[in-house]
Amino acid sequence: NKAMAWSARFSEPVSDLVKRYTASVDFDKRMARFDIQGSLAHASMLAAVGVITEQDKADIERGMSQILDEIAQGQFQWLLDLEDVHLNIEKRLVELIGDAGKRLHTGRSRNDQVATDIRLWLRNEIDIALDLLAQMQRKLAELALAQADTILPGFTHLQVAQPVTFGHHLLAYAEMFQRDAERLQDCRKRVNRLPLGAAALAGTSYPIDREMVAKLLDFDDVCRNSLDAVSDRDFAIEFCAAAALIMTHISRFSEELVLWMSPRVGFIDLADRFCTGSSIMPQKKNPDVPELARGKTGRVNGHLIALLTLMKGQPLAYNKDNQEDKEGLFDSADTIRDTLTIFVDLISGIKVKPEAMRAAALQGFATATDLADYLVKKGLPFRDAHETVALAVRECEQLGCDLADLNLEQLQKFDSRIESDIFGVLTLEGSVASRKHIGGTAPERVRIEAQRILDRTQG
Numbered sequence: 172n173k174a175m176a177w178s179a180r181f182s183e184p185v186s187d188l189v190k191r192y193t194a195s196v197d198f199d200k201r202m203a204r205f206d207i208q209g210s211l212a213h214a215s216m217l218a219a220v221g222v223i224t225e226q227d228k229a230d231i232e233r234g235m236s237q238i239l240d241e242i243a244q245g246q247f248q249w250l251l252d253l254e255d256v257h258l259n260i261e262k263r264l265v266e267l268i269g270d271a272g273k274r275l276h277t278g279r280s281r282n283d284q285v286a287t288d289i290r291l292w293l294r295n296e297i298d299i300a301l302d303l304l305a306q307m308q309r310k311l312a313e314l315a316l317a318q319a320d321t322i323l324p325g326f327t328h329l330q331v332a333q334p335v336t337f338g339h340h341l342l343a344y345a346e347m348f349q350r351d352a353e354r355l356q357d358c359r360k361r362v363n364r365l366p367l368g369a370a371a372l373a374g375t376s377y378p379i380d381r382e383m384v385a386k387l388l389d390f391d392d393v394c395r396n397s398l399d400a401v402s403d404r405d406f407a408i409e410f411c412a413a414a415a416l417i418m419t420h421i422s423r424f425s426e427e428l429v430l431w432m433s434p435r436v437g438f439i440d441l442a443d444r445f446c447t448g449s450s451i452m453p454q455k456k457n458p459d460v461p462e463l464a465r466g467k468t469g470r471v472n473g474h475l476i477a478l479l480t481l482m483k484g485q486p487l488a489y490n491k492d493n494q495e496d497k498e499g500l501f502d503s504a505d506t507i508r509d510t511l512t513i514f515v516d517l518i519s520g521i522k523v524k525p526e527a528m529r530a531a532a533l534q535g536f537a538t539a540t541d542l543a544d545y546l547v548k549k550g551l552p553f554r555d556a557h558e559t560v561a562l563a564v565r566e567c568e569q570l571g572c573d574l575a576d577l578n579l580e581q582l583q584k585f586d587s588r589i590e591s592d593i594f595g596v597l598t599l600e601g602s603v604a605s606r607k608h609i610g611g612t613a614p615e616r617v618r619i620e621a622q623r624i625l626d627r628t629q630g
């Protein structure tokens with residue numbers, strides 16, 4: 172086991188199983204680009220403060236640039252013996268440039284190195300997710316504009332409640348994705364601080380310039396306590412929490428898409444490219460993508476709990492437990508990235524069936540509340556109006572008709588104040604158009620809000 176950097180201290184090698192058990196290179200090698208970026212900034216700083224020479228720095232830059240090429244071309248040899256991404260790259264650097272490579276790790280530990288790598292990697296993922304969340308909102312706003320006048324039943328308890336516009340319904344999800352974006356922006360502030368300089372846990376006696384490194388790496392600040400810098404992963408937990416909420420919102424949307432596409436409901440159709448057939452039932456077109464997204468929400472929620480649990484028992488400062496932070500974090504980021512990318516396209520492929528929506532809204536007395544509000548405007552206290560309309564609904568149920576199907580004479584039996592202007596109120600269009608305040612479902616309001624989202628997510 173001579174490859175181990177610390178072999179002089181040890182009298183026997185680890186078994187193959189322990190080697191595999193403790194190694195992380197299989198999954199942390201995906202941070203290689205950021206590991207090198209961090210090393211280059213560290214080397215520049217070491218040269219600037221005179222800990223290494225300008226020649227060392229130039230050699231390190233040359234070696235790292237070759238390593239980047241080797242990785243890009245798939246020629247880099249990742250070795251399990253070298254445990255993780257950091258030692259693999261460092262070993263290759265020494266092979267390529269000799270002593271200058273051995274000087275790179277001056278005033279640094281893998282503990283502050285890995286914390287830096289994760290932050291650089293995660294910052295990049297956050298920026299990608301933010302872009303995707305903006306695209307999602309745009310797609311929803313575009314569809315909402317096109318469907319601002321389309322009426323469907325709004326539901327509570329999965330029972331017809333009041334008519335709403337489909338545009339309004341879609342914009343509810345745009346609001347959720349906007350809050351998800353705000354959460355990520357906020358999380359990014361705490362991700363974007365530099366751990367390097369903390370070294371193993373106590374800092375270093377070299378005359379390092381942490382602010383210079385922070386600037387080179389575009390960090391907004393440096394971590395102010397070395398023990399905290401190498402040990403806490405709360406920034407990753409925050410990201411996992413934000414990712415879990417993104418998936419939760421996607422999952423609710425998916426549930427509705429599945430429901431809407433069910434032949435019994437038939438409100439929409441999804442483009443074929445998001446569906447699959449059945450191996451036995453030829454008639455099937457299944458909404459696999461939304462169902463899988465709903466399913467994948469489970470693993471992303473799970474990663475949040477895994478990371479919280481990983482952290483809760485750890486004394487200061489670094490413990491190897493922290494190596495377990497990566498796979499769940501990576502998977503959360505990959506899952507939201509793939510899911511959002513697919514959904515941006517999926518939304519463009521939604522085919523709306525307004526007739527089915529309208530037919531459903533005409534069942535279930537969706538305008539009962541409008542009738543009660545009408546009576547209130549004629550002077551009835553709301554609770555009495557509520558009771559009066561309940562009696563009218565009961566009558567309709569017995570007759571097998573809708574409120575709007577009753578004639579004026581029938582309606583007046585319930586309250587003599589009802590006049591012929593009632594029919595404007597009992598229609599679906601009248602109902603939604605009257606809710607034109609901020610946050611309301613009226614087509615005119617939907618157009619304003621959709622435009623606001625399009626303006627906000629521009630560019």
Ligand code: ARG
Nearest residue numbers: 195255281282285491493494
């Ligand atoms: N692979 C390790 C990790 O992911 C790097 C830090 C290792 N440090 C140590 N002292 N064992 O956390």
